[in-house]
Amino acid sequence: MISKRTGGWLSFILVNGALAIMVLLWTVPTFGLFISSFRPKEEILTTGWWTVFPHKEWVKVEELRAKDLNLDTKGEMTIAGVTGTFKEFREGIETPDGKRVKWIGNRRLGRIEIQEYKWTVNWNFTLENYRQVLMGKEIEIKKPDGSVEVIPGENFIGSFLNSVAVAIPSTVIPILIAAFAAYGFAWMQFSGKRLFFILVVALLVVPLQIALVPILRDYAKLNINGTFLAIWLAHTGFGLPLAVYLLFNYISTLPRETLESAFIDGASHFTVFTRLVLPLSVPALASFAIFQFLWVWNDYLVALIFLGGNKENQVLTMHLANLVGSRGNDWHLLTAGAFVTMLLPLIIFFSLQRYFIRGLLAGSVKG
């Protein structure tokens, strides 16, 4: 059997080939960053990450010091059997036997490399980048000439913990509040029920931008700007319409008989909710939880506005974005920092993919 539904070898190759190209295109950017995060600082800045694959390159086989050779750099010189001007040597001159002579550096102090063009790989990997972004200490590097370079580190562990402190309550609180509300809408009678639920549906697509200015003013009055409570409540507010909507869709379809028999046995609404409805709704709760967790974890705008003034509480996305702004050329920090930021979402993604997808399928209406 060739495949599930195809006919013929041609379509087999076309389908799998085209898909392979798409997968490659989609994977390469992340893969490149991932590889780079393990490469030493200098190498990230001077060679492409793809040089970790076998490739042909001029490789140094011998080195001469320009000073030792007593050369007249103004005119033509002869080095290792080839003749040329300084400019030509800077570009590299090939010898008849396939080698290349190349001048590296300036006229007086430079060195001359004799290179060969051969297959090679750049397999210099290190965990130094991760150590720098995680440890947050200044790191001193002794250079060969004896001087010491001090590199300020980045404390991503602190931001990681902040992200946890923001994301877990921002996920659980809206679920709890929404589950209570969904139960109320589904199994209780009260006036205005229909109108209130229409409000929930209407609010599904309201852009959160609409709320930022007024809420920030309220927070300033309450003096809670920059606190975890402020951002939990904000994420709760922005996540609630979807949470209520999704959980209502689920909870309202629970078997009526199960609940009614519990009521006949004298159980209160609260007992039925905590003992019966919550456990029965775990699939829906999990789907929404993953959706909301990733949403909060990856959020930048809400964090920027409600935590922006408090550097102590800054979350990972803010930290990484600051790093892009302030140290955009420190690729060794950016690459490792980006992967620290992605670590938890990727773990959740790979371990709970099915719930995640179900959450997305249901949550595609979020505004």
Place this chain on the structure above:
Amino acid sequence: MSFFQEAHEEMGPGKRLIIFILRLMLMIATPLIAFAVLYAGFLFLRAGDAPKWVITLVAVVWGVGGVAALYWIFNWILEQFPDRWRSRLLPFLFVGPALAILAWYLAFPVARTFYISLFNKNGPAPENFVGLANYVAVFTDRLMREAFRNNIFFWMLMGVPLTVGFGLVVAALADRSQYERTAKALIFLPMAISFVGAGVIWNFVYEARPADAPQIGLLNAIVVALGGQPRAWPAYTGIAPFNNVFLVVILIWLQVGFAMVIFSAAIKGIPDEIIEAARVDGATELQIFFKIMIPYISTTIITVTTTITIFTLKVFDVVWVMTGGQYGTEVIATQFYRQSFVARNAGYGSAIAIVLLIAVIPVMIYNLRQFREQRGFK
């Protein structure tokens, strides 16, 4: 059992009153104590002098436990009331908090933001009233016009069809490939990455080095290998406004996985017989794709298109991190942020937010209609 009833049994009126008062005090004291404990927790967190991991742990326990405790306490209080009262009040314990938060965070802000948008940057006061002048500015200001252009022509008219199109193609291809699960997981993976993280990933792809140095960004390495000039593409104004395309690419990269997953589920729902019958009748694979699959899942296509359109309307992080809105890449949401929180011109920023809201109103009406048709409400 509620103590109002309980207290009637075999007691003198004096004793009954004392018990009643004691219990009433307990009812009032419990939530007060709970609030005091929660407030202490809040102060501890705001002070933040403990080690980081302690704060994190307290924050999680306090935040999650606090909300659960409040529900529990208020339910306990309600249980002390007579039945008639309880059944009237209980729905508000269940639904009330959600409605209060929705009102505070989404419903009232619509009106409040509109109100703020009628005033100049000095805030709501009679002498600062400017009427609809902010809205006039929103549609005439040079940067806003640029933002509308980018949002409409690049993010919406280019980003959305390409995302939906790629999503469809990948879903259809994966459905008949030999490695469906792996392919889908890999294309879906960017969905788990934040826009900021994606910004770093793509900055690295676009990174430009001087022409004579080795390139470290993949795109420029390819460009140079083909004989071109290395450029910092999203910031390269020589091709303006098409440098926006390089930002839209990031959105496509992030969102195709989403479209694919939903289309894939829909395609799996097409009965095999229909496709087999078409094949027996001699339809080619392309005909099956265009004449059977696409019409069959057209509702899903509309949903996904709407979702991604709303998403592109509010796109912010990726532009903010990649270019900060410079080089002609401003979008509505970056303008909103800049005006509201950088330039501190809340009136103008609020007008932008209201325009965003108006743009999604058709979707809101559609959702409400769907809701009414599907289930109404008993």
